[in-house]
Amino acid sequence: MNLHEYQSKNLFAQFNIPTPKGKVATSPQEVYDIAKEMGGTVVVKAQVLSGGRGKAGGVKLAHTPEEARDLSEQILGMAIKGLIVHKILIDPGAEIKQEIYLGITNDRAARKPLMMASAAGGMDIEQVNRESPEKIVREYIDPLLGLREYQARNVASSIRLPRENWKQFTDIARNLYMCFVASDATLCEINPLVITGQGTLMALDGKVSVDDNALFRHPDLAEMRDLQAEPSAETRAREAGLSYVKLDGDIGCMVNGAGLAMTTMDITSDIAAKLGIEGSGPANFLDIGGGAKADKVAAALRIILSEPNVKAILLNIFGGITRCDEVARGVLQARDEVKLDLPMIVRLAGTNAAEGRQIIDQANLPNIQSATTLVEAAEKAVKAARGATA
Amino acid sequence: MAIMVDKNTRLLVQGITGREGLFHTQQMIAYGTNVVGGVTPGKGGDWAEGKPVFDTVKECRDSTGANCSIIYVPARLAADSIFEAIDAGIPLIVCITEGIPISDMMKVREYLNMSSSRLLGANCPGLLTPGQAKVGIMPGYIAIPGNVGVVSKSGTLTYEVVNTLTQRGIGQSTCVGIGGDPISGTSFIDVLQMFEDDPETDKVVLIGEIGGDAEQKAAEFIRDHMTKPVVAFIAGKAAPEGRTMGHAGALVEGGKGTYLEKVEALKAVNVKVADNPEQIPDLL
Numbered sequence: 322m323n324l325h326e327y328q329s330k331n332l333f334a335q336f337n338i339p340t341p342k343g344k345v346a347t348s349p350q351e352v353y354d355i356a357k358e359m360g361g362t363v364v365v366k367a368q369v370l371s372g373g374r375g376k377a378g379g380v381k382l383a384h385t386p387e388e389a390r391d392l393s394e395q396i397l398g399m400a401i402k403g404l405i406v407h408k409i410l411i412d413p414g415a416e417i418k419q420e421i422y423l424g425i426t427n428d429r430a431a432r433k434p435l436m437m438a439s440a441a442g443g444m445d446i447e448q449v450n451r452e453s454p455e456k457i458v459r460e461y462i463d464p465l466l467g468l469r470e471y472q473a474r475n476v477a478s479s480i481r482l483p484r485e486n487w488k489q490f491t492d493i494a495r496n497l498y499m500c501f502v503a504s505d506a507t508l509c510e511i512n513p514l515v516i517t518g519q520g521t522l523m524a525l526d527g528k529v530s531v532d533d534n535a536l537f538r539h540p541d542l543a544e545m546r547d548l549q550a551e552p553s554a555e556t557r558a559r560e561a562g563l564s565y566v567k568l569d570g571d572i573g574c575m576v577n578g579a580g581l582a583m584t585t586m587d588i589t590s591d592i593a594a595k596l597g598i599e600g601s602g603p604a605n606f607l608d609i610g611g612g613a614k615a616d617k618v619a620a621a622l623r624i625i626l627s628e629p630n631v632k633a634i635l636l637n638i639f640g641g642i643t644r645c646d647e648v649a650r651g652v653l654q655a656r657d658e659v660k661l662d663l664p665m666i667v668r669l670a671g672t673n674a675a676e677g678r679q680i681i682d683q684a685n686l687p688n689i690q691s692a693t694t695l696v697e698a699a700e701k702a703v704k705a706a707r708g709a710t711a
Numbered sequence: 712m713a714i715m716v717d718k719n720t721r722l723l724v725q726g727i728t729g730r731e732g733l734f735h736t737q738q739m740i741a742y743g744t745n746v747v748g749g750v751t752p753g754k755g756g757d758w759a760e761g762k763p764v765f766d767t768v769k770e771c772r773d774s775t776g777a778n779c780s781i782i783y784v785p786a787r788l789a790a791d792s793i794f795e796a797i798d799a800g801i802p803l804i805v806c807i808t809e810g811i812p813i814s815d816m817m818k819v820r821e822y823l824n825m826s827s828s829r830l831l832g833a834n835c836p837g838l839l840t841p842g843q844a845k846v847g848i849m850p851g852y853i854a855i856p857g858n859v860g861v862v863s864k865s866g867t868l869t870y871e872v873v874n875t876l877t878q879r880g881i882g883q884s885t886c887v888g889i890g891g892d893p894i895s896g897t898s899f900i901d902v903l904q905m906f907e908d909d910p911e912t913d914k915v916v917l918i919g920e921i922g923g924d925a926e927q928k929a930a931e932f933i934r935d936h937m938t939k940p941v942v943a944f945i946a947g948k949a950a951p952e953g954r955t956m957g958h959a960g961a962l963v964e965g966g967k968g969t970y971l972e973k974v975e976a977l978k979a980v981n982v983k984v985a986d987n988p989e990q991i992p993d994l995l
């Protein structure tokens with residue numbers, strides 16, 4: 322789960338990391354009032370969960386409250402990489418002498434947290450990493466020991482930070498690590514961390530991602546989830562305990578197990594390409610998990626059908642502990658519940674697969690076909706989707 | 712012989728009285744696995760499926776001589792269960808639980824390095840040596856004894872592959888699920904080494920997926936250390952970048968961990984890569 326900039330900086334402030342004293346607004350009038358109260362130059366910043374806000378015109382300097390209000394009228398409601406701006410952060414302007422990057426993430430290969438810093442602050446760190454990786458300083462952190470003070474000092478020295486800022490930098494680095502651990506974050510990033518006109522360090526921008534699996538022990542962070550910022554189908558899937566990712570094809574896929582769900586997508590996409598049908602392919606990734614009882618199948622169907630692109634449904638179940646005959650009954654019941662009239666291809670394999678297929682075949686519904694292998698099922702689904710379009 | 716588990720496995724079940732734990736304990740016993748006892752804190756002295764229940768892993772181990780533990784404990788408590796098994800000196804710990812926070816698993820990994828225990832998983836289906844022992848949730852009937860070792864990050868995809876092999880009369884030495892989390896106890900390389908050393912394994916099937924670099928590292932290992940042929944399948948070709956595909960670890964980040972990267976690494980070391988699971992028997 323990603324936090325907005327203003328949420329991330331509030332979190333940093335709780336860990337004694339210096340941040341601008343900004344305020345959030347949702348209307349131009351509020352922006353005006355805040356800018357007037359702050360006085361002087363302010364920064365008007367779109368709050369969306371996406372990078373590239375500056376390039377998209379979502380971050381502007383305003384010298385007067387009137388200018389701030391006018392800018393916010395343009396920014397509120399603007400779409401940045403498909404995400405609509407609903408909130409604006411107003412930060413007091415700051416004089417910047419130098420920009421630094423400081424971030425902590427989990428390094429999969431090393432299986433440890435990794436602190437990264439660069440004197441090339443303000444830029445996209447992935448771009449810096451691609452173009453000049455030598456500009457990034459890396460310090461691995463022992464998860465049992467935490468970040469040692471000397472490690473933070475090594476980082477300060479390696480990015481050639483002025484010596485008078487070392488003490489403050491090591492404090493910020495260690496506080497950022499405390500924030501990272503205390504929040505079960507997968508990313509805590511300050512970009513840029515600036516040296517201000519007064520010669521002190523301040524976090525001008527912040528980004529925090531929290532491990533979804535750890536949200537159970539962070540109810541305060543879980544509450545920060547911005548439901549306006551994600552597709553509603555994904556919200557409903559999460560609430561139904563389903564794992565769902567929207568794609569742009571026309572075949573709604575429902576599968577048990579993540580690996581098999583990916584494979585189903587892959588094969589569907591391959592077959593659509595092989596048959597040369599443009600725009601065809603998987604409409605989603607969806608793992609319905611174990612069991613696949615009628616209520617779960619129905620919930621999954623409703624989510625898939627909320628995408629108007631979907632022209633056919635492919636259900637692929639490998640029954641291990643799950644019994645395919647139970648799944649088959651569940652599918653028929655769920656179809657009735659959601660009044661499904663799109664073609665559906667059902668591929669059942671594993672425990673009681675033959676019985677399951679028999680149940681589907683005996684129901685003798687015009688819009689439902691069974692398949693034996695995954696490839697056969699995908700072929701039928703692609704053809705059925707084309708038939709439905711024609 | 713097979714690898715990791717066989718007829719000599721003496722299994723204890725952590726979370727034996729829970730819904731999942733109890734159901735799969737029945738299934739494992741029905742398969743012929745030697746389940747010697749279980750642990751549920753606060754239920755010591757009870758019996759489950761005819762097996763003694765203990766309050767702690769250490770007590771269970773001391774009383775039953777268990778040499779392997781399987782964990783069916785909810786995610787919020789699972790890391791603690793792994794630590795308890797490590798401290799009780801259990802040589803092989805298998806964790807089925809999905810959704811353990813990554814920060815917990817990083818600590819588990821560091822602690823494991825200082826112990827003599829091996830962890831399989833978490834977020835894995837466990838492992839199965841056909842005809843000898845089933846430790847986990849794989850459906851036993853789909854596997855038959857044979858000479859092909861199977862190692863995978865996935866659950867149902869593994870069943871799909873094993874079932875395909877069995878239907879073509881190709882048996883398996885051991886089927887191992889290493890799990891789909893970003894940080895896991897046992898890697899492809901660990902299992903490849905065991906298959907290479909196992910006289911009953913002649914060929915290996917590796918089932919990977921997008922995200923991380925475990926498959927690329929496996930390719931290096933195959934080049935440098937494997938004499939036995941390996942056939943691979945990688946899931947996630949059609950997955951978009953930056954999205955987690957069900958498994959916490961199945962995520963292409965910053966252009967790293969892509970399908971192509973993995974397939975090219977494997978093909979470069981003469982591993983045959985199947986386009987879909989149905990091709991695997993022919994490539995073996």
